[in-house]
Amino acid sequence: MPDSMLKAQIESASAYERLFVPALFGQWAPRVANAAGIAAGDRVLDVACGTGVLAREAAQRAGPHGKVTGVDPAAGMLAVAARLAPSIEWREGAAEALPFPDEAFDVVVSQFGLMLFADRGLAVREMQRVLAPGGRLAVAVWNEIGSNPAYKDEAALLEEIAGRRAADAIRSPFSLGDRDRLAALFVAAGMTKVTVDTLEGKARFPDIRTMVEADLRGWLPVTGVVLAEDEIAEVLVGAEQALASYRAPDGTVAFAVSAHLLTGRKSHDTESATAA
Template identity: 50%
Template sequence: MPEQRDPATQAAWAYERLHVDALFRVWADPVLDAAAVGPGESVLDVACGTGVLARAAYDRVGPQGAVTGSDVDPGMLAVAASIEPGVRWVRAEAGQQPLEDDCCDAVVSQFGMMFFPDPVAAVREMVRCTRPGGLVVVAVWDDLERSPVYPAWVDLLQRRAGTAAADALRAPFVLGDVARLQGLFEAAGAAPVSITSERRPAVFPGVRSMAEADLRGWLPVLGVHLDDDLVEDLLVEAEELLAAYVASDGRMVFDAPAHLVVVRA
């Protein structure tokens, strides 16, 4: 990994290193399967982050296809471009994609919609960019209280690090209510073909790695920076708090529930 000096890119590298393999990569195939992505197709990944879903799409579409990854965060895009230069990476708000109408066979978005300033506008843009008959697939995490690990972890952060840190970990779960999620798509004029709830395993090298992924990878992405001494204290406390999720080989393993929303353009 090349040395990077600006904080946004450093945070994005930490996110890629600590979170992607453990939590996000396992969802790439389910999302792309739901979108029926195949060879030769054109795909847009909205809120691509460091690009794990776009890279998987790039492998699927092959040399005759094309993949664009868009994100608002320049640090995320810098990391994405350094890992896979074959994808077209563009900086854009979710609700303002720099693409023509009907230009994509599929548009996908994995665990980004919860952070869109205007999710209804973003859904409209995803549909606009998709050819008639093509599919839009969006993945969002289920509700916090239906997720293992995180309710207790958020509570610890609230007590020890304060509301800003705890809210940074609550944020990914805010669209977990299916009725609210469906309402957002219907408000955009994109009634879902289906909303399915699925679980995939999250696998971290250990509790410390999971906690560090949030404290050193995720919180800085949202602008929350904790004192190093506090981080070390929290890592120790997390190992005790979450010991029940440690497998016999020392890895931390738990099921992460999410919703997949499918819309036909």
């Protein structure tokens, strides 16, 4: 990768860590770690680790006798993750082809990545493969967009100004809101004791412009949607009215978010579980 491209990725990842982790993602890391039952001495894999907020939480719980590894396809994300937690092992790789041997981990966790994987079924089978028999898994995904109304309103504004493709980029992280469909992915991979709980959280941004511009300049280009500057300016102006109900008196933005947290285990009898 050219140095200029890596530098741009690192800058984007640094912005992600600075803004999105405290505003949106950080609150879920303890909840996912609790659901996975991460304990001292565990070998833990964080799939689609990003800048490592969940891996860092796991490392605190696994302690000095455990081992935590984060894997992500984005070199920039991993560079920031390594800077923040150099004691954790960071590996570049795709969820659909995890670069680890069979049964290498006691726990596999992932938060807010599964919805975006190119082949979700293959990714789940890979998570199952690298788990030791009896191993534990916990995965968080966003609920449907109707249960996350701030993003539903943002998508509607984008569709009006920038078109369907831009709006669908905002909607895409909410594509696994169907609990039965989510559970079926893991059951099909041979996981047992699969449960799905729906949890509520709170997003907090400094202001409406920061929230929306981060999506327009950060998230949309990742999906291949690059808006012209005049479109961005129009969306930002429109957002002040469209999202006004989420603005607090001090100008900050706070709104409820909803996610599913799936847990499961790998059977001790892996052949039987797969056959079933």
